[in-house]
Amino acid sequence: MEKDVVQLLVGGSAGSGSIVCGTMLARALMEMGYYIVGDNEYPSIIRGGHTAYWIRAGVRRINEVDSFNDLVVAMDHETFVRHSLEFHNNTVFILDSRIVKPPDNVKVIDVPVLKLLREEGMELIVGNSIFSGAVAAAIGIPLDYMHKAIEAQFRGRKSVIEVNSRAAAIGYEYLAQVSIDYDLPRLKPPRPWGPRVLLTGNEAIALGMVKAGVKVYASYPMTPASPILHYLVGISKDKDMAVLQVENEIAAAQIIAGAAWAGVRAATGTSGGGFSLMVETLSMAGMMELPIVIVLAMRPGPSTGMATMSAQQDLLFAIFSGHGEFPKVVVAPTDQYDAYMKVIEVFNLAEKYRVPAIILEDKHLAEGHRSVPALPEEIVVDRGAVVPHEEAVKLLKEGFEYKPYQITKTCVSLHIPPGVPGLIVRTESSEHDEEGFVTIVPHKASEMYLKRLRKIKYLRREIEEKYRPLEVHGVKPSEADLVIFTWGSTLQAVIDAMEIISKELSTSVINISYLWPFPRHKFREALMEVRNAITLSVEHNALGLLRKLIRMETGFKVTYHLGKVDGRPFRPSSLAERVIKLTKVVKGAKHGSPR
Amino acid sequence: MEKDVVQLLVGGSAGSGSIVCGTMLARALMEMGYYIVGDNEYPSIIRGGHTAYWIRAGVRRINEVDSFNDLVVAMDHETFVRHSLEFHNNTVFILDSRIVKPPDNVKVIDVPVLKLLREEGMELIVGNSIFSGAVAAAIGIPLDYMHKAIEAQFRGRKSVIEVNSRAAAIGYEYLAQVSIDYDLPRLKPPRPWGPRVLLTGNEAIALGMVKAGVKVYASYPMTPASPILHYLVGISKDKDMAVLQVENEIAAAQIIAGAAWAGVRAATGTSGGGFSLMVETLSMAGMMELPIVIVLAMRPGPSTGMATMSAQQDLLFAIFSGHGEFPKVVVAPTDQYDAYMKVIEVFNLAEKYRVPAIILEDKHLAEGHRSVPALPEEIVVDRGAVVPHEEAVKLLKEGFEYKPYQITKTCVSLHIPPGVPGLIVRTESSEHDEEGFVTIVPHKASEMYLKRLRKIKYLRREIEEKYRPLEVHGVKPSEADLVIFTWGSTLQAVIDAMEIISKELSTSVINISYLWPFPRHKFREALMEVRNAITLSVEHNALGLLRKLIRMETGFKVTYHLGKVDGRPFRPSSLAERVIKLTKVVKGAKHGSPR
């Protein structure tokens, strides 16, 4: 039976290549023209433990991986244990029965990987490619596509490509010749949908930084942000980027602050623990009005928490981070394409208003895969208040009197970096006058403090008018029985869940991507006519942080919150189930006895 | 004319001893039986610049210094410039006209300090004591009281006491013999009010720590928290306290975390910049359930801001500091007596619920003086979940099976520190099981994450039932035309302003001292019947952070906010003026044309 959507799971121990195997399959499927979402889970262990890679592929746009797998590659026994609730009656298991013993009464295709490897004189390390070939044959990926995917995966490493291609072919051929007496999950023919790429959120962010013209990326490795560093370092020379791993997160933040003051776009990336160490510098950037950009890739806390899992627990910490009051931009992209665009937008905003910015992503977005339309080249890079050297020289010639912290109508001052002939510039972490010298004179200090905060008004207006801080999915909120609020990558599961829920309740989903300054007007506009709908926030945390934020900023009470704190992202069907259950309880209560 | 209340101002350059002079006068006045409030202002300069010390003394309880000075000691010219708006027609200036030239048409008592010093062969450094003696004579402080105050000030340093006492006597006698042809501000006779002390907020906190049984205080100096360190180090040996200045704030926070885990009460103190560096450890304490206590002494930010000034800008940063969600206690005392009590309460709460805590004070409280009733010795030290070694030994003998993170009804687990014969204990910054070993098993991780958060419920209940998280001053909110919300030391100015405002509008003041977990029930209770009152928050910041918090936690909209961002604390009369103006505008708008 051919299906619209098929889901695969590849499970194995860390180091078994299960994630590589999954990634290659995802790539091949995308290449064929399917829409792809890929998710992975791995422990904080280099070898051993259990890792999983899920691929959901469809002939139409899909948003999130779900908890029903049609085909499972089981490279370890844990695959059965950990994912026992993710199988259905027709799930087909591909495995080598010499490695793992499947449970009784499941549909198994036994591929003697170890034997095949031995026969071919191949090393254990390429076993995952035999599996990938077998899967390709099972679900109908032509071998050619697998070869292409393998080439992409091991780019340039000729002998590795060669041996893995051979292994895939062996797996493919083996499967082609075994007789299977039950239906295999096969996809309907793809309907190719234009130029597209398979990306993780981190790759998209890295690409956004390249495009935005970032010149310095300094970072201290931390899961799940490190892949940005790894990616950028590889392309740094070609793209005029100084990419550095430094001694700690304080240094990373300070280096980009220095670089930003010296006139370039600069960024860093980290997770909660490292971000904590950057907070003092963030406040300094607020005072100095430096447009540094920090990617905060969230994982479950508190503290070390679960280092390789996903969460959305840091929203309010990010928004209120730093001592003293100062404007900043906090934005949370929802998918890979959005992440790329938001990086570019955020740099433009940061440099236009001379404010620091935080890009919040969760591990699920950071490391998950998605097929997205080819990222656009034609974007606007607007350096806002930054005056390049040549231009500064011209201005000075014309008699322009420069003050680094001049109070203007929008309260934004031009930024001329040091190094312009004849000009001396200053910056200061203490309260300062317009020239950048320390001051404690009361009215001057107030004026400068408020100068910085007044920018919020203009910043908010620009975000509300030029960008899309808030998006509505599904029916209009005024027509909905249920309005769900969400943010970040959780939107994806919510949208897929909406489809299920909509069968019972007309549902509207509101995603907020520009979280700070909060888009109050857009929010009021969208919610204007909501009266009797059940309102619910779905967030990957316990306390409902967006819900708190909405109430703080608008007074609007989102009545319920569905959270999750096991580090694993939401899956659409179980989310839908929870939502439906909740709405039933709510309605029951409403119509029940008035206790 | 004898007055109920008199206010003095001593102005001079840093290093001139103006603050010491003011402190001695404050001490003498308190000794006599007056109520005292003292405030000071100094620049971030060791010698030079301008410093000021205000003393307000009354025969009845007073709360805040105001902006009218009856008597001014002018040791520098800046005294006239900076405080020009703080004088009235009858202000008397005491000065040496060889040092400063007074403006025309003011009432001056010229004390030839330089000449007197020269005649007596005294050094310039004791000039401030000549002034203090002169002031004493002018306002009616018997010389004996000055001598006592000098003794207290220079405790133990015999020759210093001797020379300063002599200097004070010279000033006193000089003034007694000059003829003054206008009224001097003199206080009515005091009505002594029982055992009392003159304290700064920092001293009160330090005393609270002594009483609470703190065993380790580790800190890195930072204005305005450093005086706690200075105070504690002096008494450390007597009080079994290890008091350390360490390499940075990260070390300070980690050392007290280690000490807390090892079984003692431990604390640190810092300001915003240093607190930023402690945030990562705070999150660790959240995960490890360690009852560390951090004093966050606020000064204006962002960043270095105005290092020696006062502000309340860090409320939401403190509340949401740390990645991941975890319970913490945030409390803001309103005066010196309250500060002492809150330290003790907070340690009891922190150890009972195994949560970290933050004590928020502003520079105004930290370094300002106040006469308060002798601090009580009879307080309750309750170590809550901490099991002392001997008790642990007994428990183990009885067969008790100990798990450091056992899930109990209130979700609080007993804490047995390491070092108990036969017992091995563990703590872990990663998500962990009840024994303290790393886990990423989904249901276990969720359970432990929620275990910690569930404590909030019990914690909030205890705070609401046993402590006074919220206090109402003035008329009941339900009967008020105006309800003012405030927190921290700003309460003092608000209360004095209330007296003035009450002449026009019946006013209620609500102070919230336990800010997190927010006392929702008490708040609702207090605000239940507020209908048409104008609601207003008065805070020493720009954005109205308490106002935001109230809305987030209760949905209640405090309509207006009066802030201040010049680093100087509120003064009652100008505050009252601003409030009255605002209420007039509001009412005008209400009754005006319905546009």
Added chain:
Amino acid sequence: MVVPVKQPMAVTKRTITWCPGCGNFSILSAFIDAVNDLGLEPWRVVVISGIGCSGKITNYMPFNGAHVIHGRVIPFAMGIKLVNPELVVAGFSGDGDAYAIGIEHLPHAIRRNIDVKLIVHNNKVFGLTTGQVSPTSDKGMITRTTPWGNVEEPINPIAMAISLGASFVARGFSGDIGHLKYLFKEALKHKGFSLIDVLQPCVTYDRVHTYQWYRERIYRLEDVGHDPTNFNEALKKSYEWGDSIPIGLFYRVRKPTFEEMLPTTSEGPPLVMRPISNRTIRDLLVKNHELTLD
């Protein structure tokens, strides 16, 4: 590796999740053996670790354990030692943990000479975060974050510690477990801050510094009659690297420890044992604040 690796069980009944062959295994067993050999009661021993592959070690040891955050082993350990000097306190860090993010604490621990032992699992790489460059990576080394070759000179922890005046400085090697145990025992017997930098091959991310590579170069200071009381000799030896690499005890001197010097802790029982119920502030009110009784 399609065949799942077999992971051994620790005495704490937790699976040990290091890669097979990892140099961390010998640090684990050498330390446990050293403690046992010295007859220290397990409940008197406290081990603290940072974050990294190295940091997992506390989960595998039958002692009181604190697995803290990245880079903060020293101050957390110091807090413990300060309030309970009767405990034996040992820290375990990675080279990233100790020499990158946590390096600020090292010179100060040395200045204080607090009686904490710091064992650094120096694998010249960030292991747990998948193979990035570390402060001890060689110049030119290709890692995940230096695809063009590392441009920074490696830090020399032994030279740094000796030059800063550390009272016990040693280097061990995971491939010489007997010697490692000897060093741990010496450190445990020493009173004062002790640094033991252990050359620990990372079999996954460092294909250059293998056991073999080290074996070809390493010699024991103990075998060449090195005098660990000779400061200048120790400093000179600390710069030896390349074709011959000394392991062993470089330097040891007995100096008063922080706990022994700090007025509060220099005498009397451990702070944790001193009562607090009897704390009074009345004396302070009277003495420091001129308590006024009407």
Added chain:
Amino acid sequence: MVVPVKQPMAVTKRTITWCPGCGNFSILSAFIDAVNDLGLEPWRVVVISGIGCSGKITNYMPFNGAHVIHGRVIPFAMGIKLVNPELVVAGFSGDGDAYAIGIEHLPHAIRRNIDVKLIVHNNKVFGLTTGQVSPTSDKGMITRTTPWGNVEEPINPIAMAISLGASFVARGFSGDIGHLKYLFKEALKHKGFSLIDVLQPCVTYDRVHTYQWYRERIYRLEDVGHDPTNFNEALKKSYEWGDSIPIGLFYRVRKPTFEEMLPTTSEGPPLVMRPISNRTIRDLLVKNHELTLD
């Protein structure tokens, strides 16, 4: 002091708020003179300072200035140098700034040999925060936070820097302004990370280490024919302290700088001058992500 102190005016038309007689004055004038002597254009010079009495210096110098936060002079300076190596970048720290809260950056700046000069106003005390103990305070020293006498050994920044492989290490003295200027000029001419630790009397909080105290002990390395290319000699000299205290250039060696080695910056114009409008990602999409065109 009832008579207000007269505070001098800086060339930047700001009042200089150091105490009269403070050792910071000579650092200020020696540095300005050094820059002028070398004929460096002021707009090409960038000075960065931390927080402390020392940190105020950037407000008084006629150069591009950044007054950053406590302890972060080095990384902020590094960010500037990296994107515009044509600037002359000098940092000014206190001993607390550089050796307490900011010490973590020092070994790494040294390893990188980034071309930044770090001048440390070493007054053996935290000045601005009113006289607390510092990492360079002597053992036994009475300060506001060590009323019983400091129990920690002072750090030896010269020994530390040399032993870590710094390419330029010098010690100056505020009381010898000519020599100080000479050292600053040498440092400004040197390519690579330079540490100049300046013995700077704090006339308010350190009554022991006065100008006089130093004058009685100090001698110039230049006067005794010290060879600054001799590593071992330099290291040996760095331990000299007490009755005779060497000032001068301890060690200097030319090594490639970070900017010279990092692939991105080793050639081409300064990063800040390179255009960004022409940045493309298409090549990356095609090469790294197998852009699929239907």
